[in-house]
Amino acid sequence: MRPPAPPPSFSTTRRLVLGGLAGAAGALALGVAGCGAPAAAPGSPAPVRLRRLAEARWPHRLSIGGTPAGGLSGIDFDARAGEYLLLSDDRSDLAPVRFYMARWPAPWSAAPEPTGVVELQRPGGGPWPSRRQAIAGLPVPDPESLRLRPDTGTLLWSSEGDLARGFGPALYESARDGRFLREFALPALFQPDPAQRRGPRDNLAFEGLALVPDGRTAWLAMENALIQDGPVPTVDAAGGPCRFTRIDLASGRATGQIAYVPDAITLRPLVPGTYADNGVSEVLMIDAHRMLVLERAYAAGTGNSLRLYEIDTRGGSDVLGLEALAPGNHRPVAKTLVADFSRLGADNGLSRLDNSEGMCWGPPLPGGGRTLMIVSDDNFNPLQITQFAAFEFLDRP
Numbered sequence: 040m041r042p043p044a045p046p047p048s049f050s051t052t053r054r055l056v057l058g059g060l061a062g063a064a065g066a067l068a069l070g071v072a073g074c075g076a077p078a079a080a081p082g083s084p085a086p087v088r089l090r091r092l093a094e095a096r097w098p099h100r101l102s103i104g105g106t107p108a109g110g111l112s113g114i115d116f117d118a119r120a121g122e123y124l125l126l127s128d129d130r131s132d133l134a135p136v137r138f139y140m141a142r143w144p145a146p147w148s149a150a151p152e153p154t155g156v157v158e159l160q161r162p163g164g165g166p167w168p169s170r171r172q173a174i175a176g177l178p179v180p181d182p183e184s185l186r187l188r189p190d191t192g193t194l195l196w197s198s199e200g201d202l203a204r205g206f207g208p209a210l211y212e213s214a215r216d217g218r219f220l221r222e223f224a225l226p227a228l229f230q231p232d233p234a235q236r237r238g239p240r241d242n243l244a245f246e247g248l249a250l251v252p253d254g255r256t257a258w259l260a261m262e263n264a265l266i267q268d269g270p271v272p273t274v275d276a277a278g279g280p281c282r283f284t285r286i287d288l289a290s291g292r293a294t295g296q297i298a299y300v301p302d303a304i305t306l307r308p309l310v311p312g313t314y315a316d317n318g319v320s321e322v323l324m325i326d327a328h329r330m331l332v333l334e335r336a337y338a339a340g341t342g343n344s345l346r347l348y349e350i351d352t353r354g355g356s357d358v359l360g361l362e363a364l365a366p367g368n369h370r371p372v373a374k375t376l377v378a379d380f381s382r383l384g385a386d387n388g389l390s391r392l393d394n395s396e397g398m399c400w401g402p403p404l405p406g407g408g409r410t411l412m413i414v415s416d417d418n419f420n421p422l423q424i425t426q427f428a429a430f431e432f433l434d435r436p
Contacts (some may be wrong), residue, residue: 057346089347089378089429091387092410093147097425099417104156106134109419113138113184113196113248113321114397114412122154125397126185126196128416135159135166136180137217139193143412145402147429157217159196164219170201178206183396184248184321186257188212188288191318193220195288196256197245202231209245210259210286220309223291226284228265228362237267237363246396247283247322249330258330258352259284262318263301267363274304274319274338280364280371281319283352284332297355298371299363301334302346309340317344321398323411325434328352333398333413343392345380393417393424 054350068079100107113126125139136159143151161167161177168174178201185196192215200208205228210223232238247260261281269279280298287294304317317336322331328351336344355372358364380392393415401410411432417423 041085048286067298070329088435089435091431092431094390095150095427097150099421103139103153106156108139109417109425111319111414112416114414115185115186115187115399116401121300124185126182128182130179130181131167131169136182138185151427159213159217159358160219162219183246186248186250188254190254195248197248197259198243202241205231207231208239223286225294226253235266239265243318247319249322249324251324251327255288257286257288258322259286260319260322272301272304274307274315277301277303293359295357296359297352298358298369304338305344306338306341308338320396323398327379335395343394345392345395347377348374349377350374389428395428401429
């Protein structure tokens with residue numbers, strides 16, 4: 040799914056590698072709202088549920104602890120330490136698999152201040168290998184999302200897998216200092232098929248990870264459908280259903296699964312027939328059952344689109360026992376638009392829409408309101424940006 044001759048190997052390099060025109064134009068100014076995402080949402084606009092509080096950026100390949108920061112695909116907030124944890128999706132090509140720590144205190148008037156970097160360890164200790172130094176029997180992780188477990192102080196993090204070498208997507212747990220603790224057992228349907236007739240597509244697997252507030256359950260969200268479940272989205276049609284899998288953290292087993300249908304690609308490429316995609320880039324629990332789902336689209340030469348939806352995880356039928364999803368054998372979960380970022384306007388919108396992949400709750404606002412924090416993955420591409428944004432989230436239970 041990547042364009043020809045990508046840079047060394049960043050998990051979502053396909054975004055904006057072909058979109059230099061849109062990326063360069065958007066990089067010229069921070070004050071142009073909605074740059075690179077002119078598409079309008081169909082139907083009536085949703086009520087405004089996001090109010091932008093702040094926006095900041097890190098310089099390209101900012102050096103932190105001797106490593107180049109970038110590819111930020113996951114974010115979570117450690118309330119006890121008062122810092123953010125930021126997962127890079129570098130597949131150990133520029134530096135070993137890692138997450139960063141940063142402080143970004145209210146009123147978020149300056150860019151987040153880096154406070155350190157932690158190298159995530161492989162089973163048995165030591166750094167995860169790069170693809171150039173792959174070890175037999177061990178995958179090269181493609182990190183995408185992370186969540187801090189407040190009750191244990193440990194980190195859950197997802198990988199889209201190493202499909203070319205026969206390793207499917209994975210969910211891991213690590214100590215806060217990076218020590219490897221365990222890998223979760225996942226349903227066999229997530230294992231890659233050498234014939235590519237079923238199973239996950241390369242680079243379109245576990246993009247999102249959400250932790251239920253009681254800390255006992257997590258949800259893993261596919262970016263796009265399994266091969267047997269349907270096609271990827273096109274500019275004319277929605278994609279096949281993405282499986283969201285519920286994991287019981289005590290037993291380490293999958294206990295349920297729902298289907299979520301991503302939109303058709305909301306933008307058209309500048310040159311018809313060139314690269315475009317859409318998929319789930321992150322999920323986040325509002326409460327025990329309601330979930331935010333971020334869809335991120337891209338079209339070559341045009342730019343990015345970001346849409347935030349709300350779902351109720353109780354609303355879809357359980358598809359865990361189904362080998363293939365087809366019309367009539369399941370009920371996808373319904374979704375409600377929270378925000379189309381291209382329609383938020385100059386007051387509430389982002390100065391530029393880029394490859395946003397990380398989302399978490401920040402510290403509470405005075406009066407008890409909730410802050411929603413979003414970070415973008417620049418793919419280590421100088422035409423893209425590492426963007427941090429803080430929003431007030433207006434709940435509508």
